[in-house]
Amino acid sequence: MEIFGNQSLRESFGEALVELGNQYDDLRVLDAGTRNSTMSEGFQRKYPDRFYTAGINEPGMIGIATGLAMAGKRVIVSDMSIFLQHAHAHLLTAARQKQGLHLIVAASHTGVAVGPDGGSAHDVTDIARMRLIPDFTVISPWDSEIVRKSLKTALEEPGYYYIRLNRPKVPTFTPPSFDFKIGKTYKLKSGSRVTIVAAGDKVYTALQVAAELGEGIAEVIGVATFEPFDRAPIVESARHTGRVITIEDHISQGGLFESVAGVLAEDHPTRMMKLAVPRKYTTSGEPDELAKMYQIDKSALLHACVKFLA
Amino acid sequence: MFRLSLNELDEQAYQIRKDLINLIYQAKSGHLDTSLSLVEVWLGLVNSDFYRYDPQNGAWAERDRIFLSEGHACPIQYMVNGLLGYYPKEEVFVTNRRPDSKFQGHTIRNLEYGFENSNGSLGIGLWHAYGAALELSSRVFCIVGDGEMQEPSSLGLLAAPHNLKPCGNYTLIVNNNGLAQDSAVDIGPLAAVCRAWGWHVIEADGHDWNEIDRAYTEAISDTVNPKVIIFKTVKGKGGDPKKEGKLGNHGKPPANDAEVAAYVEGLEAGRK
Numbered sequence: 001m002e003i004f005g006n007q008s009l010r011e012s013f014g015e016a017l018v019e020l021g022n023q024y025d026d027l028r029v030l031d032a033g034t035r036n037s038t039m040s041e042g043f044q045r046k047y048p049d050r051f052y053t054a055g056i057n058e059p060g061m062i063g064i065a066t067g068l069a070m071a072g073k074r075v076i077v078s079d080m081s082i083f084l085q086h087a088h089a090h091l092l093t094a095a096r097q098k099q100g101l102h103l104i105v106a107a108s109h110t111g112v113a114v115g116p117d118g119g120s121a122h123d124v125t126d127i128a129r130m131r132l133i134p135d136f137t138v139i140s141p142w143d144s145e146i147v148r149k150s151l152k153t154a155l156e157e158p159g160y161y162y163i164r165l166n167r168p169k170v171p172t173f174t175p176p177s178f179d180f181k182i183g184k185t186y187k188l189k190s191g192s193r194v195t196i197v198a199a200g201d202k203v204y205t206a207l208q209v210a211a212e213l214g215e216g217i218a219e220v221i222g223v224a225t226f227e228p229f230d231r232a233p234i235v236e237s238a239r240h241t242g243r244v245i246t247i248e249d250h251i252s253q254g255g256l257f258e259s260v261a262g263v264l265a266e267d268h269p270t271r272m273m274k275l276a277v278p279r280k281y282t283t284s285g286e287p288d289e290l291a292k293m294y295q296i297d298k299s300a301l302l303h304a305c306v307k308f309l310a
Numbered sequence: 311m312f313r314l315s316l317n318e319l320d321e322q323a324y325q326i327r328k329d330l331i332n333l334i335y336q337a338k339s340g341h342l343d344t345s346l347s348l349v350e351v352w353l354g355l356v357n358s359d360f361y362r363y364d365p366q367n368g369a370w371a372e373r374d375r376i377f378l379s380e381g382h383a384c385p386i387q388y389m390v391n392g393l394l395g396y397y398p399k400e401e402v403f404v405t406n407r408r409p410d411s412k413f414q415g416h417t418i419r420n421l422e423y424g425f426e427n428s429n430g431s432l433g434i435g436l437w438h439a440y441g442a443a444l445e446l447s448s449r450v451f452c453i454v455g456d457g458e459m460q461e462p463s464s465l466g467l468l469a470a471p472h473n474l475k476p477c478g479n480y481t482l483i484v485n486n487n488g489l490a491q492d493s494a495v496d497i498g499p500l501a502a503v504c505r506a507w508g509w510h511v512i513e514a515d516g517h518d519w520n521e522i523d524r525a526y527t528e529a530i531s532d533t534v535n536p537k538v539i540i541f542k543t544v545k546g547k548g549g550d551p552k553k554e555g556k557l558g559n560h561g562k563p564p565a566n567d568a569e570v571a572a573y574v575e576g577l578e579a580g581r582k
Contacts, residue, residue: 028445052444055473059463060437064474067441070419070427072371089431090463096428097419097438 001207005144005172009165009201010108012144012172014039016151017076021047024155028073030054032061038078038108038165058083062090062105069094069101074155081107081123081164088129095135100158104151108165111249112282112290113201115167119282127199128254130162131227137182138226140164142203145174146224153182166249168287170201185230187237191219194305195237195244199223199256202247202296209301218305223256231263238270243308245273247301249291252276273304311359311527316519319357320582322393323349327548329389329399331573334563337407340415342573343546343559345386347487347516348453351541352376352390354522355451355483360530362448365395369421374448377439380455380485381416381429382561388413391424433461436482440470443480449530453483456497457490471508471536478533482509485516487545491560497540504538516541548580549573 021027021043033056035041044051052068054061058079065077084091084107094103112122130138137159141147147165154161161182174180188203189210196218198206203222210218219237223229238244244264248256257274264270275296282290291297312319326349334340355361355376364370378387388406392399397412405411412420419428426442429435432455439452458464471477488495501511510532514525522541529537546554550572553559564570 052474055469057466057473059433060466060470063434063437063463064441064444064470067438067443068445069441070438071442071445073445090434090437093428093430093434093438096430098428099419099421 001173001211002175003171003173004175006169007144007172008167008169009141009144009147010039010167012147013078013106013108013151013165014042016148017043018046020151020155021050024074026073027155028052028068028075030061030065030075030077032056032058032079032083034080037080038106040078058086059090062087062094065103066090066094066097069103070097074102076104076106078106078108080109081126082109082121084126092133095133095160098135102155102158104154104161104163106163106165108167110164110166111200112277112294113166113168113249113287115287115290116284118284122282124249124251124277124282125254126164127226127250131254136160136162136227138162139182139224140200140226141224142200142222143170143172143174145172145176145178146180149180150182150224164200166201171204173204173207183225183228183230185225185233186222187219187233188222189218189220191217191241193217193241193243194308195219195221195241196247196301196305197221197223197234197244197256197260198247200249202249205298205301206247208298209305212302213305226259229259229263231267234260234263235267238264238268242270244270245275245301245304245308247275247296249296250277251279253279273308275300275304312354312357312519312523313359314357319353319519322353324577324581326353326386326389326393327577328574330385331549331564331570331577333385333389333403333406335570336403338563339407340385340563341382341561342385342549342563343553344380344383344455346547346549347543347545348383348386348485349548350519350522351483351485351516351543352386354519355526356390356394358523358526363394363424365424368396368424372448375426375439375442375446375450377427377435377450377452378417378429379435379439379452380432380458381435383453384417387417387425394424396424432458433463436464436467440467440477440480443477444475446479449479449481451481451483453485456484456486456488456495459484459497459500460495468504468507468509476508476534477536480536481529482536482538484538484540485543486540487543489545489555489557489560494557501540508535510535510537512537512539514539514541516543517547549576551576
């Protein structure tokens with residue numbers, strides 16, 4: 001596996017914003033007082049007239065962003081994920097506007113990967129919440145290349161998009177030539193005995209574990225889009241491996257496990273195992289320490305695969 | 311200045327009220343009393359000589375915008391836009407509150423029909439309007455309920471001119487009929503709070519054409535500060551006199567022919 005860089009998803013988001021600002025005069029960016037955490041500050045410095053800070057006011061920020069989109073602008077909103085819970089009714093009403101608006105909501109600081117700030121800062125339910133809103137496309141990039149590619153597409157095609165970013169550095173393994181499409185899941189490695197379906201930065205973890213298990217054992221399916229959910233590659237893989245493990249930095253309720261289980265229950269009932277954050281208030285700790293504690297790290301996945309195959 | 315004489319405005323108001331009573335009785339649901347309280351406020355705005363719109367081209371970029379934030383008042387919006395020629399009013403009567411209709415129980419954005427925003431939960435549309443005003447040169451008006459101003463999200467908007475920037479093209483119209491769904495509404499120090507955050511505050515009688523004209527004229531003459539017009543109105547105005555300004559009729563359609571007759575009788579008695 002060739003590695004092209006090591007960058008957090010929020011950093012690649014911040015860099016992409018500056019590039020896209022040059023390309024689209026009608027791009028407007030908003031933040032709710034977290035621009036040096038979400039990395040939207042680069043855009044603010046370069047294009048101060050096209051940046052709005054709503055203050056510490058998430059509902060108002062989403063409301064204003066929706067209004068700017070109604071005024072014909074392409075709009076990207078960024079915030080720390082946990083705070084967007086304040087704005088849920090506004091997100092629901094945003095997507096209800098229909099008619100070709102451009103609105104992208106980017107959430108940084110997701111999962112227990114946020115680390116020492118503690119459970120009140122770990123957003124482990126964002127995918128579930130956003131999946132509940134019709135018309136929102138829900139994207140969870142697995143590395144910086146996917147962040148760049150999905151932002152570019154989302155700015156070109158009108159709609160409502162949620163993009164899940166996070167804080168720690170993640171190896172970039174997607175080559176620039178990769179033909180990424182929003183709404184597709186991808187078989188990233190072939191295997192015949194177990195399927196690992198992973199989302200976000202856990203895709204890299206899955207690829208590492210598949211390599212350790214040896215050639216031809218584990219098949220890895222990378223999910224970068226939750227809604228709409230591309231069923232076919234998952235069902236196809238389950239048909240020939242007969243075993244599916246999911247891994248996510250999110251609770252399983254409304255997350256990857258339930259998305260995959262729902263598809264398989266309908267199309268090809270398959271034995272499954274899940275690695276997900278438990279539905280409880282999480283604790284402070286270093287990201288790696290928490291991933292280990294909540295059993296969503298490399299060794300937990302390796303152990304689960306071995307157990308499943310025994 | 312209005313484009314119509316006061317007599318013509320009175321006649322429009324009479325027709326709209328009659329249509330509202332029939333529409334909501336026919337649908338067996340809908341917010342008649344809220345809609346009745348907004349008849350003069352809404353007709354006054356669209357008949358003001360400054361108001362720019364084109365029913366043949368609803369998405370005309372230079373149009374003035376009316377956002378409806380208290381979405382349950384959409385029957386008045388539906389009847390007024392029919393009157394203005396965006397669509398035949400019969401279409402409202404045939405499809406109001408029916409599956410997949412353009413006339414849902416709360417508004418769905420549809421520029422062709424002159425509906426600027428989808429609404430629903432309170433405290434949201436006024437932010438959409440403010441966001442649009444930030445980047446538009448047109449005038450943006452937004453109608454909110456007085457009860458809606460209890461939402462923290464609504465009160466938060468009052469700080470937007472200070473925290474973001476003042477929009478001189480923005481006018482918030484508060485329908486102060488004093489009654490919410492299950493209790494009376496006292497707006498308390500709303501006017502003073504608005505002034506403190508940099509709003510140009512105008513207070514007027516929302517059923518008196520001259521007062522309405524004065525309020526809108528004053529609002530558009532200030533192009534520097536955002537405006538809030540607090541229109542004192544009466545819930546259920548111009549319908550059944552026993553229900554005018556009385557708590558307990560929110561969202562209740564006339565239940566039977568006798569109740570409709572009481573509304574129509576009140577309407578006819580008040581006809582000028």
